[in-house]
Structures are given as C-alpha cells and as structure tokens.
Amino acid sequence: MLGLILRRIGSTVIVMTVVALFVFAMLHLAPGDPAAVIAGDIATQEDIARIRAKLGLDRPIFEQFLLWLGQILTGDLGRSIFSDRPVVELIAQRMEPTLALATTTILFSVLVAVPLGILAAWRAGSWVDRLVMSFAVLGFSIPVFVFAYLLIILFAVNLKWLPVMGYVSFREDFIGFLRSIALPTVALGVTYIALIARITRASMLEVIHQDYIRTAHAKGLSLAPILFRHALKPASVPIVTTIGIGIALLIGGVVVTESVFAIPGIGRLTVDAILRRDYPIIQGVILIFSGIYVLINLVIDIIYTILDPRIRY
C-alpha cells in the first residue's frame, strides 16, 4: 500500500512538472513577441525591452526555465507587471472570498445532488427520475453567468431579498456573509449539482439491484438506512471521484461567478489581469489552481486506497 501511495505521489509530481512546463512554454510558443503583446499597442521600444527583461525573455530559453522553476519551488511566482507587487502576495490577499465561495458551493451541491441522485435511482424510470435527470441536462446547459443573472434579476432586482452583488467577510458579519454568498453559491452550484446527481444515480443503480440490498429489505430494514448506509457506501467511490474531478469545473466557474457578483477573489484578480495582460498573475493563478486541483484528487485517491483495499492503480 505504501508503494502505491508513493507511486501516486510520484505521478502527481510529474503532472505538476508538466503543468509548469506548459505554463512556461505558452509564453514562448505564443505567436509573435509576447513582450510586445503584453506591453500593448501604445508601448514604446523601451517599455517592451523592460517587460522582456522582467520576464527574463532576454536569456537563453533553457536557463530561463531552470531559473523560473527554481523560483516556483521556493514559493516565488514573480511580480505583477502592472503593480510590481509579488504575485504570491496578491493571490494570498484574494484567497479568502474564493475559498469561502468554493466551500459553500461544494457543501450545497453535495447536500442537494446526492439525495436527488439517490431519489432518481430509487425511483428509476418514474416521473421523479425523469424530472431529476431533465434538471441535470438543464444544469449542464445553462452557463454559470446566465443562471447568475437570472437569479440576480429575480431575487435581487425584483424581489429585493438579497444584495445584487458584493462580498461581506464572514469574520465581520456572518449573516451578511450568508446573504452575500447565497446567490453566487446557487449559481455556481448548478452545473456541479447536475454532474454529481447524474453520477450518484448511475452508481446507485449499479448497487441497488444487488442481492444484499434485497436481503436488507427482507429482514425488515426501513428504506432510509438501506439507501443511505447499505447502498450509498459501496456506490460512493465514483461519486467522490467525480466530486474531485468536478473541482476543475468549479474553478473555471469561480472566475466567472466572482466577476458577475463583484466578489474580490482570485477570479476577479484573474479577470483584471487579463484586461491588463498581466501575464505573471495569470501564470501564478494557473499554477495555484492546478496545484489545488491535483492535490485534492491525490488526497481522494489516497483515502480510497486506504479505505478500499481492492483499489489498485
């Protein structure tokens, strides 16, 4: 088992190296002179030269990569071209709202989607099942920001129940925090709910017709413990795996949702960076988000390797 875990960690290191290589190569494979593109249309030759020197583009490419990799490994993601502040510092400042939104969304989605998926599987083929699955297809089809604006128009503009946008830190005002995070959470959660409900239904269907479930029925257990304990447990491997993989989806959605609701998180940082072509920030955000994504999936895999000895990679 230890060997397995070590091998899994090893492959994670390889994946992250490839990610780093990509992020690095993108700057160099981009058509044209990246320094000129980043500098913009009205830049002078000196501006371009300054950016080139700042990004280290004037050195041999291999040297550039090693230098850059060394910096990353020591936790230095470079400096913003626009504000000249360290990227790590900028990202750390914006971390709280993004983590808060991601956490509420994951909790909300799992709490809604898993029961829905179980219900659909239990009543497979009925109108309940069809309703849940139709909702899932709709959830996949409606883009995050479109749904976000529907919610804003309905609940914030017309009914005036919740604020249109903005973010209140939970350390200042917890009720205010909940009110400010409610619409973003629902908007961001929809795709995720659709994804998790679908996989929950599919993997519950695999289990629900097994003999031991019938036995549990026969010995007189009531429905809830059968579905939630006896069936959900063995069905949970693909569900938790999907929750992990879906985090990539969630990260993309966070950027958009923060932009719609004017939440000052990493997503906003990224969007501002795009408009200013502040590439070091974009680079840093990609590395951090990919790192988080890979780490979460590593942890999920390791937990499963420990919990379920049948799992082999």
Add this chain to the structure above:
Amino acid sequence: MARVEPLAVPETVSRRGWAFWLRRYPTVAAGLVILGLMVAIAIAAPWIAGVDPSQINPRNRLKPPSSAHWFGTDHLGRDVFARTIYGTRVSLFVGFAVALLSTTIGLVIGLVSGFLRRLDAVVMRVMDGLMAIPAILLAIAMIALSRASIRTVIIAITIPEIPRVVRLVRGVVLTLREQLFVDAAVSLGAGLTRILAVHIMPNTVAPLVVQATYVCASAIIIEAILSFLGAGTPPDIPSWGNMMAEGRTYVLVGWWLLLFPGLFLSLVVLAVNLLGDGLRETLDPRLRRGARTL
C-alpha cells in the same frame, strides 16, 4: 392454378417515417430540431434580423421590448433582436469548429499513442498535465498572450479539449489492439497506418461522435464565458457573451439585455446536449448507465 401471394416485405429501416424515429428517440429528435432551427437562423441571419445589428441609434437607447424592437435596444440603441440573431453565427461556428478540430487532432494522437507503447507513456503524461489545468484558465492564458480574434478563441478552446478525446480514443485502441483481427492484419503484412486507419479507426467513430457533441456544447459555453470576461471574441462582433458583457452594467434597468442572449445561449447548448445524450444511448450501449465524461 393458385395464385402465389407475394411475401410480406418486412418493414425496412428506410421505410419508417419520421414519426417512428421521433417516438423512438425523442431526445435526439428534440436536439436535432432545435439545432436545425438555430443553424437556419445563423444562415438566414440577415433576412431574419431585418436591421443592421451594429447600427447605432442614440435616441432609442435602452428601450424595453416592443413591437418595433422585439428584444428591446441596448445602451447604444442597437436592436437586441438583430444582435441576438447574428450571435447565433459566432456560437455555432466556434462550437462546430472546436468539435471538429479537437476530435480530429485527438483522434490522431490517441490512435498513434494507443498503439505505440513507448510514445504512449510520454503522451499520456502530457495529457494528464493538460487536464490538470482548468479549461477556462488555460484558454484565458492563451488569449492573454495573443491578439483577440475568432481564430485565437477557437485555438484556445480546442487545446484544453484535446486530452479528453485522446483518452477516449486511446481506451478504445488499447482494448482493440489485443484482438485477433488486428493480429490477423499484422500477419498479413499490413502496415501501421493501414491497421490504424482501416481496422481500428472505424471502431472509434461511435464514441467519438458522442464526445464531439459534448465538446461542441462546452466550446459554446466557454466562448461565451471568455467573451463575457473580455477575453474572447473581439467586442465589435455581436456574440452572446459580448452582448451580456455590455449589458451587465445595465442589469438594474435593462433585464432584456441579459435575458435574450442568455436564453439563446442556453437553448443552443441544451439542444447539443440532448443530441449528445440521445446519441450516447443509441450508439454506445456500454455507456448507457455510465457517467458523462468531463
């Protein structure tokens, strides 16, 4: 002499009317109908729109929907209906182009990588790395480094979609590689290209078609998101994402600026997803109860 009655000809596939297919595959049918309608709208945009989508009319700023302007007017007095109709072109073009490009490139990489073991290890590590980067962020980074154009947008959306196609194709190839008919082809002296093209590739078509629809749906969404964030289709082209980006400032006074492009966008994606789900159940029974590939 007794007359010989002609044998009853079994009802053949081609004889079944559209009503039969509609009843048998309702989701495919619904998807096809909506998508067909959207393609027709895209092609006939100039005739349906009636007016120039870029025509500015400052006197008619931010007018709600009326008989003169079905979807209202925007902050520059442009007709939202005309812009929404023209937006169909951008979304469908990007969706189809990305689906075609990423399946073609992914197919070639997947075929070769699945068959050549040494190459496989390297290719799959690269694909794993690519998949670890959230698609929208990868696209944003690529666009931030080049000048905005539809072509850039298509390339930036295609690249993150490729690894999923490669994985799918490679999976099919890995199971087929050990089959007898491939051994037979090898022993008859067939070369690598022939084996891949004639014996292996046809088996990847069904899952690839299904995957292509999902890629198309996700490409349409990502294009809209990129344009909405200001990192996509150039702002002078009326795309749904651009329209919503411009309309967001007026969310308190002009709901129609956001609702109509959003509605069309969701409808197109829904149509493509319905088509994909229907095709998946029809073409690939193994996937019938499985998860959607992300």
